[in-house]
Amino acid sequence: MTESAVDDFPSEADMGSDVLVTADKLTKHFPVYGSGVVRRAVAQVRAVDQVSLTIRKGRTLGLVGETGCGKSTLARCIAGLIPVTSGKVYFEGRDITNLSRRAMQPFRREIQMIFQDPYGSLNPRRRVGAIIGDPFAVHKTSTGAERKRAVQDLMARVGLNPEHYNRFPAEFSGGQRQRIGVARALALRPKLIICDEPVSALDVSIQAQVLNLLADLQDDFGLSYLFIAHDLEVVRHVSDAVTVMYLGRVAEYGPGDAVYDHPRHPYSAALLSAAPAADPDSAAQRQRVLLTGDVPSPINPPSGCRFHPRCPKARDLCATADPPLETKAGDPAAHLTACHYPVQEGEILARAGRREHR
Amino acid sequence: MSITEVQFQATAVEDAPAKAIEGRSQWQLTWRRLTGDWVAVMSMVVVVLICAFALCAPLIAAATGHPVYHAFPNKGTNAFGQPVGPGVNGFPLGTDAIGRDLLVRIAYGARISLFVGLFTTAVAAVFGVSVGLIAGYFGGWVDTVLARIIDAVLAFPFIVLALALAAVLNPSLGIVIGVITFFSWAGISRIVRGQTLSLKEKEYIEAARSLGAGPWRIMFIDIMPNLLGPVLVLATLYIPTAVSFEATLSFLGIGIPPPAPSWGNILAEAQDHYQTAWWYVVFPAAVLLITTLAFNLLGDGVRDAMDPRTERILAGGKTATRRRGKHRGLSLDEAILVGEQADLSVDHPISRTEEG
Numbered sequence: 001m002t003e004s005a006v007d008d009f010p011s012e013a014d015m016g017s018d019v020l021v022t023a024d025k026l027t028k029h030f031p032v033y034g035s036g037v038v039r040r041a042v043a044q045v046r047a048v049d050q051v052s053l054t055i056r057k058g059r060t061l062g063l064v065g066e067t068g069c070g071k072s073t074l075a076r077c078i079a080g081l082i083p084v085t086s087g088k089v090y091f092e093g094r095d096i097t098n099l100s101r102r103a104m105q106p107f108r109r110e111i112q113m114i115f116q117d118p119y120g121s122l123n124p125r126r127r128v129g130a131i132i133g134d135p136f137a138v139h140k141t142s143t144g145a146e147r148k149r150a151v152q153d154l155m156a157r158v159g160l161n162p163e164h165y166n167r168f169p170a171e172f173s174g175g176q177r178q179r180i181g182v183a184r185a186l187a188l189r190p191k192l193i194i195c196d197e198p199v200s201a202l203d204v205s206i207q208a209q210v211l212n213l214l215a216d217l218q219d220d221f222g223l224s225y226l227f228i229a230h231d232l233e234v235v236r237h238v239s240d241a242v243t244v245m246y247l248g249r250v251a252e253y254g255p256g257d258a259v260y261d262h263p264r265h266p267y268s269a270a271l272l273s274a275a276p277a278a279d280p281d282s283a284a285q286r287q288r289v290l291l292t293g294d295v296p297s298p299i300n301p302p303s304g305c306r307f308h309p310r311c312p313k314a315r316d317l318c319a320t321a322d323p324p325l326e327t328k329a330g331d332p333a334a335h336l337t338a339c340h341y342p343v344q345e346g347e348i349l350a351r352a353g354r355r356e357h358r
Numbered sequence: 359m360s361i362t363e364v365q366f367q368a369t370a371v372e373d374a375p376a377k378a379i380e381g382r383s384q385w386q387l388t389w390r391r392l393t394g395d396w397v398a399v400m401s402m403v404v405v406v407l408i409c410a411f412a413l414c415a416p417l418i419a420a421a422t423g424h425p426v427y428h429a430f431p432n433k434g435t436n437a438f439g440q441p442v443g444p445g446v447n448g449f450p451l452g453t454d455a456i457g458r459d460l461l462v463r464i465a466y467g468a469r470i471s472l473f474v475g476l477f478t479t480a481v482a483a484v485f486g487v488s489v490g491l492i493a494g495y496f497g498g499w500v501d502t503v504l505a506r507i508i509d510a511v512l513a514f515p516f517i518v519l520a521l522a523l524a525a526v527l528n529p530s531l532g533i534v535i536g537v538i539t540f541f542s543w544a545g546i547s548r549i550v551r552g553q554t555l556s557l558k559e560k561e562y563i564e565a566a567r568s569l570g571a572g573p574w575r576i577m578f579i580d581i582m583p584n585l586l587g588p589v590l591v592l593a594t595l596y597i598p599t600a601v602s603f604e605a606t607l608s609f610l611g612i613g614i615p616p617p618a619p620s621w622g623n624i625l626a627e628a629q630d631h632y633q634t635a636w637w638y639v640v641f642p643a644a645v646l647l648i649t650t651l652a653f654n655l656l657g658d659g660v661r662d663a664m665d666p667r668t669e670r671i672l673a674g675g676k677t678a679t680r681r682r683g684k685h686r687g688l689s690l691d692e693a694i695l696v697g698e699q700a701d702l703s704v705d706h707p708i709s710r711t712e713e714g
């Protein structure tokens with residue numbers, strides 16, 4: 001988005017008090033090193049480029065996009081796990097961008113993560129009690145019997161048998177392991193839990209259980225979630241607001257129903273049309289928007305609108321001017337789209353996109 | 359059995375006092391597999407016997423009435439001043455060149471050999487794991503410096519260093535321990551560094567960082583338990599190396615200085631007499647061979663036991679699925695890597711080494 005578009009960002013002015021986390025023009029570039037003798041950055045992977053978003057207290061912000069669009073990188077920047085190239089992250093109005101480990105420590109208690117892989121995110125050589133008790137050990141909040149009781153309470157809360165305290169992760173199923181991950185994230189009573197594809201690795205029936213657990217916990221503890229997934233229906237189910245990302249940029253942001261029912265960005269429309277519909281009658285009526293070509297390399301992203309080489313509506317302007325993220329005519333104020341020629345109601349986008357002309 | 363009975367029983371089970379549910383740890387499983395392998399059990403027995411032999415050295419000396427440094431010029435040598443054979447004049451394994459009891463000397467030599475083997479391996483393991491962890495976890499220039507030091511140590515001709523040291527300083531137990539430790543830690547470091555490089559990319563390490571855990575906590579609480587397996591295998595295989603290393607140095611006269619007995623210097627002394635006194639060379643050499651073989655087989659067994667692919671528990675304790683043969687012809691480190699691949703499901707460290 002352009003400089004002016006940031007001023008349009010709705011959260012700061014009208015809803016300042018219930019904002020938990022703000023990312024302001026967050027950018028993360030990863031250097032690509034050449035093969036020479038001297039390590040020298042020859043290029044930058046623009047994983048996240050000028051992304052702004054807002055997470056509200058007690059709400060869920062969904063983040064969707066293809067693999068490699070920068071969702072997880074954005075999450076790790078917000079969680080302070082990787083340094084940010086530029087831009088700012090605010091937690092309850094305080095700047096937490098690139099804090100030292102020590103300075104970040106109080107915010108670690110407020111921001112926790114649930115990871116995608118229930119097998120990879122639990123140390124196979126440590127007992128479940130030790131894994132869930134880790135947050136207490138790191139933050140030195142309780143010891144001995146007190147910690148054990150707290151851990152067993154957490155296990156009961158997420159639907160695990162507290163007697164399994166001394167078991168190893170390998171003795172649990174995928175769904176149970178993800179519950180262990182949830183219990184660990186919950187231990188310090190954080191305000192924000194970043195869920196990085198928390199159900200992608202699970203069976204559909206288990207997905208529902210974990211999603212319901214997360215919803216219950218949100219009600220009980222007033223949690224906020226940043227919920228990353230590539231399953232669009234899951235995101236719609238859990239999210240109050242949805243951000244659609246494409247190649248390190250925000251393509252569209254808005255309330256879940258607005259984005260899902262009236263997508264304005266051609267990419268969102270294509271993405272949503274690709275999701276299978278549960279109702280066969282409506283499925284027959286739907287138009288699939290077929291995109292051609294692959295996602296361009298984030299090392300050398302397209303000029304102007306990053307989606308233009310694949311966009312069925314692209315015109316000359318799209319190749320030169322970067323569209324601002326703004327409210328389009330006829331949309332609610334909270335619905336933002338970064339497109340010069342947004343999709344109109346009833347418009348048929350089914351025409352195959354142009355071949356990449358770059 | 360009626361339905362009510364079944365229900366009654368079910369409630370009875372639930373009401374029973376909750377027994378602590380203890381997960382079977384990796385170590386318990388490893389122990390079960392290890393004890394199902396008769397070669398490993400046999401080598402464990404042999405190792406225990408040799409340790410007992412070493413510990414009982416003073417008792418053996420007391421029982422035979424032959425103190426370790428005491429020469430018996432009259433009953434310990436024959437009319438030509440040569441050593442007497444096994445069983446002659448109350449010497450169970452015969453005597454050495456000046457009429458000392460060979461059994462007692464070998465028993466005291468076992469103390470030195472095992473002490474050197476265990477002590478140097480323990481020090482090398484602690485130092486090697488620390489250096490490998492730090493190099494692998496911190497990366498960057500720390501890793502570059504430490505990795506080059508490791509390479510330099512591994513490239514060093516150890517006999518030359520030992521000879522040089524012995525020429526400058528007087529040979530002593532301290533120098534032997536120092537030299538062996540100096541050449542042992544680097545191999546362990548290299549393996550640990552490789553494992554750490556792949557382990558630190560695991561999601562559970564990122565999870566620990568997201569909790570706010572610092573680098574030392576991550577290294578020693580999160581990564582270290584995953585390294586204990588390969589380090590244990592490596593250490594078991596380094597013990598016999600250190601034992602024969604000590605024997606080599608002592609044989610060359612740059613190790614344990616006589617009259618203190620060591621298998622190496624007994625063998626060195628035996629060089630002049632083996633044509634007339636076979637026992638003088640056979641018994642110390644046999645003990646050295648049995649010890650190193652037992653430790654090597656035990657190390658092999660430990661490695662197999664840590665490898666779930668052998669699945670010996672499912673095979674009912676049979677050893678039919680032994681895969682030891684596959685590892686033959688590989689170097690020690692390669693064999694460890696092969697053995698550890700499945701166990702730890704880590705990437706091959708070689709593929710992780712820095713480019714350029």
